[in-house]
Amino acid sequence: MRFVMIRCSLHLMKPHSILLPAVLLLWQPANCEQPGQLDAQKILEQTKNATALILAGEGAGRLHSIATGAVVSANGVILTAHHAIKGAAEVQVRMPNGEIFDKVELLGVDERRDVAALKIPGRSLPALTPGNTQTLAQGDTVYAVTNAGGLTWSATQGILSAIRPADEVPGAGSGYRLLQFTAPVAQGSSGGALVDSSGAIIGIITRGGASAGFAVPIDSVLGLSEAGHSTALGSGSFLQLPAKAEASVPQSSAAIAGLDPKQILNNAKTIFVQSKTAFLTVDTLDRALIRNKDWPKLGLTIVQDRRVADLSIQLDRPLFTYIHTFVIVDKRTSVVLGTGKVTAFDGSIASGRLAHDIIAIFLAARSPSTGK
Numbered sequence: 001m002r003f004v005m006i007r008c009s010l011h012l013m014k015p016h017s018i019l020l021p022a023v024l025l026l027w028q029p030a031n032c033e034q035p036g037q038l039d040a041q042k043i044l045e046q047t048k049n050a051t052a053l054i055l056a057g058e059g060a061g062r063l064h065s066i067a068t069g070a071v072v073s074a075n076g077v078i079l080t081a082h083h084a085i086k087g088a089a090e091v092q093v094r095m096p097n098g099e100i101f102d103k104v105e106l107l108g109v110d111e112r113r114d115v116a117a118l119k120i121p122g123r124s125l126p127a128l129t130p131g132n133t134q135t136l137a138q139g140d141t142v143y144a145v146t147n148a149g150g151l152t153w154s155a156t157q158g159i160l161s162a163i164r165p166a167d168e169v170p171g172a173g174s175g176y177r178l179l180q181f182t183a184p185v186a187q188g189s190s191g192g193a194l195v196d197s198s199g200a201i202i203g204i205i206t207r208g209g210a211s212a213g214f215a216v217p218i219d220s221v222l223g224l225s226e227a228g229h230s231t232a233l234g235s236g237s238f239l240q241l242p243a244k245a246e247a248s249v250p251q252s253s254a255a256i257a258g259l260d261p262k263q264i265l266n267n268a269k270t271i272f273v274q275s276k277t278a279f280l281t282v283d284t285l286d287r288a289l290i291r292n293k294d295w296p297k298l299g300l301t302i303v304q305d306r307r308v309a310d311l312s313i314q315l316d317r318p319l320f321t322y323i324h325t326f327v328i329v330d331k332r333t334s335v336v337l338g339t340g341k342v343t344a345f346d347g348s349i350a351s352g353r354l355a356h357d358i359i360a361i362f363l364a365a366r367s368p369s370t371g372k
Contacts, residue, residue, distance in 0.1 A: 040143065043199045044155045047145045048096055049126035052078055053152050054118075054191060056088035060333040061238030064088060068146045069118065070193035070201060072218075074127045077225045080191030081206045082109050082116040085233075087307060089332050092236025093120050096153055102237040106307075108224035113176050113216045114206045117224035118233075128193055131200030133179070133217040136160055142181050144205060144213075146192035150242060158183030161212065169214055172207060178214045179203045185213035231308050234332045261337045264311075264330050265365035270301050272309035272331075277317040280324050280347030280354075285315060288355035295355075298362050311337065313358065317347070324350035326358060337361070 038046075052069035067084030071077070078093065085091055085106075093101040101120040108117045140160040148154050161180040166172040169180075179194060185208025194203040194215040203215030273282045286302055289295055303309050314327045322345060328338040338361040344350035 038197070038199050040157060043143050043195060043197070044145060046126070046199050047128065047143060047193060047195050048153050048155070050128045051096065051145045051153060051193060052080075053094040053096075053147050054078075054080055054084065055092040055094070055236055055239040055241070056085045057090040057092075057234075057236055057239045059089035059234070059331060060335075061090075061240070063239055063242065066147055066150050066188045066241070067190050068188065068192035068205070069093065070191070070204060071125050071127045072130070072201065072222065073225070074123070074125050076120040076122040076125060077107070078118045078120065079193075079204050079221060079224070080116055080118060081204070082111065082114045083206075084190050085116060085118075088233065090234035090236040090239060091118075092239045093118070095122075095125070102235045104233045104236070105230040106233055107230050108227035110221055110224055112173055113221055115204050115216055115221040115224065117221075117227075119225070119230060128195065128201040129199070130218050130222055131196050131198065131202040133163075133202050133219050136163065136179070136196070136202065138162060141197050142183065142202070143195050144183055144189070144192050146185075146189035146205065148184075148186035148189045150188050152241075156183040158213075163217075169207070172214065176220060177217055179217060181213050181215065182211075183213055184211070185209060189213070233307075259333060259335060261330075261335060262365040264333075264335065265328075265337055265362055268300065268310040268362075270303045270309045270311075272303055272306045272312045273315065274306075274312060275315040277315065277347075279317045280315050280350060282315070284347050284351045285313070285354060288351035289358065292352075292355050292359055294359050294363060298359065298366070300362070306331070315354075324354060326354055328358065328361065 050071040052071060054067040054069045055063060056065045058064045065084050067080055069078040069080040072079055091104045093104055103121055105119040107119050138160060142158055142160050144156050145153055158181045161182055163177055163179055166176050166178050167174045169178055185205060189205055192205045193201045194205055196202050201218050203217050205213055205215045207214045273285055275282050309331055312329050312331055316325050322343050323341050324344060325341045327336060329336055340357040342350045342353040
């Protein structure tokens with residue numbers, strides 16, 4: 001025979017006046033708590049402790065979006081909605097205990113499911129335990145703690161409405177499942193954890209509205225952090241929540257004040273080349289830079305993904321002219337670090353001279369006389 005222990009609170013009842021002696025007391029169990037289940041307050045408390053506030057910026061401290069993240073590993077792995085951080089020049093992660101992390105890495109992305117894995121340099125962080133989505137049933141109670149509408153760490157409760165193909169949800173794409181739940185999802189909720197009645201995470205919230213929310217099952221995205229590579233995102237040290245930003249000096253001014261353009265050029269490791277004209281292609285300048293004899297001295301790498309670049313070089317040729325121009329820009333702050341122009345009949349001729357002038361700007365910034 002197998003016995004199961006159930007914890008209950010007991011309420012004293014009045015003795016029955018007819019069928020039972022007056023001295024006999026009846027006890028009635030109430031609020032029984034099944035094994036593996038927690039009450040709502042405990043669930044929301046532990047979920048809040050493992051929920052992050054994510055600020056994404058356009059650069060120079062300009063806030064672009066607010067999202068939520070779920071800590072799934074004590075060593076700092078966080079899952080969130082990819083669309084909330086996609087293309088961000090800077091990212092900051094805040095925890096409910098007041099800790100702020102400006103150094104954030106991107107570990108992996110699932111474009112189809114709209115989920116991304118981030119890493120912060122935290123240790124022994126409160127983390128959520130993955131649940132089993134195969135045992136979920138329609139009508140199960142679910143909980144979430146999110147930063148809905150910019151109101152940080154707001155709690156909500158609902159039920160699991162359905163588990164349906166993404167094809168049935170407008171704008172969600174196809175080829176995966178979604179958990180539909182009744183709790184409302186406001187802007188800022190994306191990336192939050194959906195947890196079950198045991199406090200285990202069962203999904204990452206990616207979309208929804210006032211009447212229904214949708215979350216990606218945790219078992220389909222939990223392995224994102226194991227891709228084996230990471231990309232450092234720009235420091236979000238100047239990012240602030242809107243209320244604080246409005247009461248202080250404009251974000252862009254605070255972030256840019258005191259910056260040394262030469263130091264930015266000196267510290268840069270990666271560049272991204274883009275062109276606004278068909279007369280001077282990106283590949284043409286890339287080849288000209290690499291062929292220049294002074295290029296190896298810079299220690300720079302040309303990248304094809306704008307998100308991992310420190311600086312960008314913007315090429316152009318105004319209409320009805322033979323003037324080819326370049327602008328070197330710090331991606332995080334939008335500060336212009338150098339400009340130049342070359343007059344030539346076509347881009348292939350101009351590229352060599354443009355490469356020479358671009359490299360000269362970097363060499364000047366990195367020479368001993370600049371304080372390197």
